[in-house]
Amino acid sequence: MNKENHQVLLEIKDLHKEYDTRTVLDGIHLQVHKGEVIVVLGPSGCGKSTLLRCLNGLESIQGGDIQFDGESLVGPNVNWQKTRQKIGMVFQNYELFPHMTVIENILLGPIKVQNREKKEVMEQATQLLERVGLSDRKDSYPRQLSGGQKQRIAIVRALCMNPEIMLFDEVTAALDPEMVREVLDVILGLAKQGMTMMIVTHEMGFAQAVADRILFIDEGKVCEMSEPKEFFTNPKTERAQQFLNIFQF
Ligand SMILES: Nc1ncnc2c1ncn2[C@@H]1O[C@H](COP(=O)(O)OP(=O)(O)OP(=O)(O)O)[C@@H](O)[C@H]1O
Numbered sequence: 609m610n611k612e613n614h615q616v617l618l619e620i621k622d623l624h625k626e627y628d629t630r631t632v633l634d635g636i637h638l639q640v641h642k643g644e645v646i647v648v649l650g651p652s653g654c655g656k657s658t659l660l661r662c663l664n665g666l667e668s669i670q671g672g673d674i675q676f677d678g679e680s681l682v683g684p685n686v687n688w689q690k691t692r693q694k695i696g697m698v699f700q701n702y703e704l705f706p707h708m709t710v711i712e713n714i715l716l717g718p719i720k721v722q723n724r725e726k727k728e729v730m731e732q733a734t735q736l737l738e739r740v741g742l743s744d745r746k747d748s749y750p751r752q753l754s755g756g757q758k759q760r761i762a763i764v765r766a767l768c769m770n771p772e773i774m775l776f777d778e779v780t781a782a783l784d785p786e787m788v789r790e791v792l793d794v795i796l797g798l799a800k801q802g803m804t805m806m807i808v809t810h811e812m813g814f815a816q817a818v819a820d821r822i823l824f825i826d827e828g829k830v831c832e833m834s835e836p837k838e839f840f841t842n843p844k845t846e847r848a849q850q851f852l853n854i855f856q857f
Contacts, residue, residue: 614641617677617773617804618663624671625658625828632658634828635672640773643802647815647836650825651851656808659825660775663806664697677772693722696771700778702758704750704765710737711746714765722769729768736764740794756787763794773804780811792818812855816840824848 618640625633632655640646648656661667663674665681665688674681681691704713711733718729737743740760750758759779766774776795780788792814799805799818809815815822815836822839824832826847832839840857843849 614643616640617642617644618806619675620663620672621675622672623659623662623669623674625655625662625667626670632828633662633669636825636828636830638823638830638833640804640806642772642804645799645803645805645807645818645820646823647819647821648806648808648823648825649815649851650831654825655828656825657777660697660777660806660808663775664692664695666697689721693717693769694772695775696766696769696773697775697777698759698762698766698779700781702750702755702762704758704762706750709747709749710742710753710761713750713761714768717765717769733764733768736767739797740764741790754787755783756790759783759787759791760794763791767798773806774798776805776807776809778808778810780809812840812852812857824851826851 616639620636620638623633623636624631636659638646648659650656658667662669663681665686669682676691676695680686705716708716714733715726715729718724719726734743737746740763742757742760745753745757750761753761780791783791788811792811795805795807796818807818819836822832822834822836823830824839832844832848834844839848840852843852
């Protein structure tokens with residue numbers, strides 16, 4: 609995408625995050641444009657998941673600012689219930705409600721939180737389920753689904769809130785290899801449709817295919833920010849090269 613023509617949807621300025629006395633994010637800066645796909649890479653423990661969690665208010669931060677759609681997400685006055693409707697997040701462990709069917713899981717947020725009409729949400733949910741190839745599973749319970757199916761349902765549930773950005777936190781990490789592809793294909797489809805996304809993944813081929821830009825974090829700092837072709841063929845830093853060597857790039 610040509611980001612010059614797109615507005616900045618999310619801006620992170622000098623973000624600091626500590627757990628007790630340990631600094632995990634040490635001055636992160638990032639602008640995400642509407643329609644852009646940012647893949648966040650970096651060694652284990654460098655702070656990738658923490659970064660996404662800060663954007664959704666799941667972690668408090670100790671310094672810096674996060675602007676979303678022109679509004680700050682820092683301080684006591686943030687309406688997180690409203691904000692989380694615009695920032696969809698999907699986790700490694702699906703987080704579906706086990707006592708609810710697939711369709712009940714999907715309808716819950718749009719009806720209870722967004723006060724939308726059941727008929728309208730049902731139509732949207734039906735279309736989304738079709739798109740991920742799971743129309744026939746709407747009355748199943750999560751325990752009756754495979755990991756890949758559960759993850760596709762978790763994605764549909766987030767999309768049904770009509771978010772402006774989607775955050776994916778290692779969504780294939782808990783899946784058997786044969787189920788990884790079906791989930792990644794759904795995300796690739798979203799990228800084609802212009803969904804703004806931030807994705808933490810260890811799937812390097814996927815990262816290369818889906819990203820507009822790669823954000824490489826090391827020890828809580830932005831170490832590199834480049835286009836995927838450049839990052840995978842000619843990384844700017846030794847740390848990035850070492851990281852890629854592990855994946856045989
Ligand atoms: N709730 C917590 N309390 C204390 N330390 C934490 C907490 N959550 C994460 N950490 C620490 O913060 C650091 C960053 O964790 P994070 O999960 O963001 O890393 P990551 O880059 O996503 O790693 P991975 O690729 O292994 O998932 C790690 O050292 C981790 O141990």
